[in-house]
Amino acid sequence: MIISVPREIKNNENRVAITPAGVSTLVQAGHQVKIETRAGIGSGFADEDYAAAGAKIVQTAEDAWEADMVMKVKEPLPEEYRYFRQHLILFTYLHLAPLPDLTKALLDNAVTGIAYETIQLDNGELPLLQPMSEVAGRMAVQVGAHYLEKASGGKGVLLGGVPGVLPGRVTIIGGGIVGINAAKIAAGMGAQVTLLDINPSRLRYLDEIFNGRIRLLMSHPYNIAQAVKDSDLVIGAVLIPGARSPRLVTEEMVKQMEPGSVIVDVAIDQGGSIETIDRATTHDEPTYTKHGVIHYAVSNMPGAVARTSTLALANATTPYALQIANDGFKGAIAKNKAIARGVNTLDGKITFKGVAEALGYPFSEVEKMISA
Numbered sequence: 001m002i003i004s005v006p007r008e009i010k011n012n013e014n015r016v017a018i019t020p021a022g023v024s025t026l027v028q029a030g031h032q033v034k035i036e037t038r039a040g041i042g043s044g045f046a047d048e049d050y051a052a053a054g055a056k057i058v059q060t061a062e063d064a065w066e067a068d069m070v071m072k073v074k075e076p077l078p079e080e081y082r083y084f085r086q087h088l089i090l091f092t093y094l095h096l097a098p099l100p101d102l103t104k105a106l107l108d109n110a111v112t113g114i115a116y117e118t119i120q121l122d123n124g125e126l127p128l129l130q131p132m133s134e135v136a137g138r139m140a141v142q143v144g145a146h147y148l149e150k151a152s153g154g155k156g157v158l159l160g161g162v163p164g165v166l167p168g169r170v171t172i173i174g175g176g177i178v179g180i181n182a183a184k185i186a187a188g189m190g191a192q193v194t195l196l197d198i199n200p201s202r203l204r205y206l207d208e209i210f211n212g213r214i215r216l217l218m219s220h221p222y223n224i225a226q227a228v229k230d231s232d233l234v235i236g237a238v239l240i241p242g243a244r245s246p247r248l249v250t251e252e253m254v255k256q257m258e259p260g261s262v263i264v265d266v267a268i269d270q271g272g273s274i275e276t277i278d279r280a281t282t283h284d285e286p287t288y289t290k291h292g293v294i295h296y297a298v299s300n301m302p303g304a305v306a307r308t309s310t311l312a313l314a315n316a317t318t319p320y321a322l323q324i325a326n327d328g329f330k331g332a333i334a335k336n337k338a339i340a341r342g343v344n345t346l347d348g349k350i351t352f353k354g355v356a357e358a359l360g361y362p363f364s365e366v367e368k369m370i371s372a
């Protein structure tokens, strides 16, 4: 199979979909790999590193999109839609539920869209989302701490406090991978942490892990309102896989927060979990202020720490790319249910229920389409 990796063009997206080690794995298995020139620079990988691993360096995006399978990090932007074509396998984060235009472009061109974020193991784990959720969860607290500083427009609270002064109060909504990582960092800094989740088993697990160090609450509007009102920093970390994020923090709740408080909505890539956040922000302009509260909603947070993120992402994605390349699309989804769950678009149809429901399309089962 010919596998190709374009340079990412999203604002400050410094990650790249493959490392030289990944190229070497694919080439040794008999595949051809093309990399767009300078695609790896933001992550510390030069064209020469890829060439030495066996990749062909190509000079243009057109060339980099000409392959059996294109691997990316972020969802394609409108200027990339012209490269879509039937039977192209696109393996990347897609986050289609809040993106009707991208979804339509994939359907109109019958692209086979395999979304990293909905590849799901039988036990429910999302192995290609996890590493970036670890990064974003850890970053959410350092970002929040930065915007709480006076010079950044914040209320001037140090999350850890000092002896004789209470620590900052952090509320995390959603206790999955982002949530647990945010809680670890916030608790490690000495903040007072409250975490809410809707899943009692997850709350029990977190109770074991944190052993009383953080406060755990069932997620419902009453508890969310109380926790948000008393918070210096609120972190949105919910997910219903593939679906649009539920909007759990209402505008009224935001109005109750003290001026200079901060909201970091990590869940923005699935549409956002805060009513006062209706669009993603960028690393160039990461925040805006509403009702006196600083809102941060960058949808590619890990792009800011690209060296760490690229290595972590590629550790997870490369074995799946290898399986798709070795077995072909149909073979891979027949052998590996996790990959079948990743297929969001096929032959002009939506094959992921959460996306179909969010955007009002009919849902088609990928296995039935393949066997028809």
Ligand SMILES: NC(=O)C1=CN([C@@H]2O[C@H](COP(=O)(O)OP(=O)(O)OC[C@H]3O[C@@H](n4cnc5c(N)ncnc54)[C@H](O)[C@@H]3O)[C@@H](O)[C@H]2O)C=CC1
Binding pocket: 117, 129, 130, 132, 133, 134, 136, 173, 174, 175, 176, 177, 178, 179, 196, 197, 198, 199, 202, 219, 237, 238, 239, 240, 245, 246, 248, 265, 266, 267, 268, 269, 270, 298, 299, 300, 301, 302
């Ligand atoms: N902005 C960015 O750069 C990045 C965003 N993300 C996003 O962060 C979000 C969270 O991802 P993960 O932690 O990996 O997901 P996860 O599936 O590990 O955790 C989600 C948690 O939300 C909980 N939840 C669902 N409904 C809830 C509700 N009503 N109230 C409270 N909790 C609820 C679930 O029980 C689960 O524990 C996703 O949207 C993901 O795509 C991840 C990485 C980077």
Ligand SMILES: CC(=O)C(=O)O
Binding pocket: 074, 093, 129, 132, 133, 269, 299, 300, 301, 302, 303
């Ligand atoms: C998960 C995701 O969207 C990201 O890492 O950018």
